[in-house]
Amino acid sequence: MKVSFIGLGVMGFPMAGHLTKYGFDVTVFNRTHTKAQEWATQYQGKAVSTVEECVKDADVVLLCVGNDDDVRSMTTSELGALRFMKAGSVLVDHTTTSASLSEELSQAAQQVQVEFMDAPVSGGQSGAENGVLTIMCGGSQPLFNKLQPVFNAYGKSSVLMGEVGQGQRAKMVNQICIAGALRGLSEGLLLAQESGLDIANLVNCLKNGAAGSWQMENRAVTMSENEYDFGFAIDWMIKDLGFCLDEASKHGLNLAHTKQTYDDYVTLAAAGDNRMDTSVLHKAVQKTAKQ
Incomplete structure (x- = not known):
């Protein structure tokens, strides 16, 4: 199977690398070509300088870029992948986008006899590097089955959530839950710090109980030390x-806590913390609690 990968950021770079380790014939494209060349050197794959070269012979084209407009640029524009992909091939979008974009891409793919699946991922940079991502998929069951060998290269779990767009909607729920966990953890840490509790000892006590979470185990201590530079930037959140x-x-839903967290991240970004990771929410919660 010939696989192409478009977008070699902190997620795409290791994801594409895992594919070569699983024996796939991999060709990559990145808008900054030096990054693609670096990847090719590290993983013994092929780097090309245009989307057309990347996708024209591919059986599966995987995409992981920044936002809806980036996806359109790489797929449906005049120089995008769908213009050059062969009939019967598959386009998979691992980017976190709107559900409406997934539906738009599915229709565009059908017009050129290409199958499409939205498949956003969760697990962060470490999950991508270690090949243990969670993949939330929207599309048909036969296509999901067909893609399992690909997903197994960098995923610990892949789940078909329903039709096209449902993968993105599942990722939305994932992000809401992360935001909620971080807000609760931030408030809990404030009380712990003001009460004189040892944070590392507290985490060791709580992490295996009902309050335990990935955020607690991996971010509580650093949050208590006001360290927030760990990967997934709040620009993306x-x-x-x-x-x-x-x-x-x-x-018709009013998600009050999610809206508050969104607003806090916007304020933090405007103050210059836009490249800090999502645990920087702790700063905003601290400020509010001490007013």
């Missing part, structure tokens, strides 16, 4: 929570 709020609005 603002984008993701924006999708959540838009989708909620379509269903």
